[in-house]
Amino acid sequence: MKLPCYLVRELLPLYHDKVLGEQAAADVKEHLDTCADCRAALDALDAGTGAEQALAAEQQQTEAAALRKVKSVLRKKQWVPAVAVAVAIFAALFVLSRVRYTLQAETRSLEPEEIRSVEVEQPVYVDILLEDGCYSDGATWRIFEITDGDGSKKALAVSLQVSRWNELFHNGRTEWRINDVDPDVTEIYYFKSEDQPLIDEGITQQEDGTWVAEQIPEELHLLWRRGDDADAPPATPEAAASETATPEAAGR
DSSP states (O other), rough: OOOOOHHHHHHHHHHHOOOOOOOHHHHHHHHHHOHHHHHHHHHHHHHHHHHHHHHHHHHHHHHHHHHHHHHEEEEHHHHHHHHEEEEEHHHHHHHHHHHHHHHHOOEEEEEEGGGEEEEETTHHHHHHHTTTTTSSEEEEEEEEEETTTTTEEEEEEEEEEEEEEHHHHSSSSEEEEEEEEOOOEHHHHHOOOOOHHHHHHHHOOOOSSOESSSSOOOOEEEEEEETTSTSSOOOOOGGGOOOOOOOOOOOO
16 A cells, blocks of 8 residues: 555654554555655654664663762761771770780789688698688799797798789689698798898898798798697788798699
């Protein structure tokens, strides 16, 4: 069927989009084969479609770029608080570690009054029990021989220390055990570590490695003496006497 130009122009969009029926499409094609003006209109339609597609593609690229930018900004906004929190936690842990280090380095000697009792089980060990609420995380001790006018006897001098950290947080030990004590020890003394230089002036080391004192340094406090209420709690720190020391403590 021979179609007029005005009808072909109306059908061109449908023809271009390939939605015409088979017979109508064949009639339009037949007309286009012989009509240069209608072919030009179809070409213009094709060109317009291409431009629209290019514009659509460009718009899609622009939208994709904008979306990527938004996502990037959102990720940054999400990371900023996370990084800030991580930095804050790290800083807090660093400060805490420095505080703990400082407090652990800051130590003091226990006072004689902070020792509740001393239990001696010869010849194996000596247990030093602390008053309630008292803690220790370090000990030094020394066995020495007293050579006064009454003859010779052996004594044990011990000192206990506690760091400020353990004192604040109730860590450390409430009982110290010193193992392998010489069974000939008849007296136990306590000294504060800051008095050690004074004690060392009164107790000297012999060539064979033993320690000897002609008298008990007054900085030592008597804790226990064999024969004084043997099966009862040891003498209180107020029962003063003397002491000596050097590190080598084992505890439990």
